[in-house]
Amino acid sequence: MRFFSDNAAAAHPAVIDAIAESNRLDTAYDGDSWSQCLDAAFSELFETDVRALWVATGTAANCLALATLCPSYGAILCHRDAHIENDEAGAPALFTGGAKLTLLDGEGAKLLPETVEAACARVRKDVHQVQPRALSITNATEYGLSYRASEVAAIGDAARRHGLGLHMDGARFANAVAFTGESPANLTWRAGVDALSFGFVKNGGLNAEALIFFRRELADEAVVMRKRSGHLFSKGRSLAAQLLAMLDGDLWMENGRKANAAAQRMATAAPDRLVHPVEANEVFLRMTSDEAAALRAQGFDFYDWGVGEIRLVTSWNSDDTAVAKLSAAIASL
Template identity: 60%
Template sequence: MQFLSDNAASVHPALWRAMQAADAPDAPYDGDALSQRLDAAFGEVFGRDCAVLWAATGTSANCLTLASMVQPHGGVVCHREAHIEVDEGGAPGFYLHGAKLMLAEGEGAKLTPAAIAGVIDPIRNDVHQVQPHAVSITQASEYGRAYQPAEMAAIGAYCTERGLRLHVDGARFGNAVAFLGCTPWEACQGAAALSFGMIKNGGMSAEALVFFDTGLADVARYRRKRAGHLQSKGRYLAAQLLAMLQDDLWLANARHANAAAQELASAAHDRLLHPVEANEVFLRLTGPEREALRAQGFSFYDWGDDAARMVTAWNSPMEHVTALARAIAAL
């Protein structure tokens, strides 16, 4: 009974069917008919013009997007626990040719305008110090916390005021939108670009770089090629993205994962380390308690010495979820 990561979940059958349907000759790279449909398809989701590129991994999606915004002598403000800082193996420095990550604090791995200001206000405006060019936030955050629309609006307005571009790492964007019950744009408003996560939500090998500042996409196309991410048969990636948008499959998948996480949360009570606002559950668990759960067949990651992280997915069997909830309650 697997609660390690939504990355370990299987691929949704609709995506297999879409890739099979795409298995016919077409133009190479991103000149195929499916890739050419992405701008309009995502524009309909967000209710505004956008330019959309595909990439095969979340790390490349984040870093190629940021590289289109930030010069090598600049910096990106992000949370100290941000995925780009903690879990991408130095990829931002590689893709951004040495641009600096400027670390901020915030409860639940979330940033606020005040937290951003605390990082950038002391920086002198001269060539001797790295100047901030962008802000990157994660929706939902690394601790499964969702930015409310008002919080997004405040950060977006602050970035505009300070001349900073806003990037949203949306690895679990679907889970955030499903929790918030708002429009997709309200969940990322103010962003110049969004890394729209699909793989954690039932995809196989496709993430979307959604540029609301559409001119940035022209830069990203060159950087994607240079980085080795311009796949020759891009139609298979485009097919996955379009299939996820069809009939809001991405939201249906996210809702299932969120509901499963809420069932675990309801059994955890005061063990919860963070409110559950997506599909990640962080619990206080001693070493013996973790081993007791594993002995019953549950897999999950330790989170330090006295905690665990459990992640539900689009296809988490509810009987497994209920069994884990009962096991947690019985500890």
């Protein structure tokens, strides 16, 4: 019974079907009929004209976005615990040509506008210090908190005041949308977001993420850099088809809701242990190593999060029985 990570879950059957169905000769790269539908499909979802590119990994999506927003000699503000800082092996530096990540603090990996303001104020406006040029926030955050639209908008205002491009790492965007009930538009471009890594892999996709540009001209550069970084697939239709399958009938929302619901059940079972509010599909619990060992002995698999904490992650296909069992097991510790 694995609660290790949503990125290890199986893909949704509809996604596998879409791959199989798109498996026929068509124009290579992104000239095929599936890829050609992406702009329209995502524009409808976001209620504005967007450019939508498939990429295969979240790291690629994040870093291509950042590379359009920040020059090699600029800095990207982000949370100290951001995925781009901690889990991408320095990829942002590769894609941007060496841009610096300036690390900010914030409860639950969430940034506040005043933190952004203060960070900008600390930088001398001279050639000796790396000037901030972009800001990246994660929604839902690495600790499972979801920004509300108003919170993103406040961050977006700060970004604009300081001339920062705004990127949202939406590896768990579905979970944030499902939790907040906000529209995708309100959580992004209406709040000042320039580019969104719209994650599908953690939400039932196999190997397709959408990179969405609300400032559409940025996509011109991104398509070049996608190729230059080896991310232009010749049979790109298999990625486009996955995305379309996830959008179809709002499967992405349905999956996000299921994962969130499973997380809530576990949160309910252990309200006193919660390290962070549960606003997506991650549950961080205070737990001694003995307790953790006891759970593992019962067949549960999960991540130790430093000393005295564990992380449980649910997914679109978290098994109901397993969730119930784990909830019970935690409650009875």
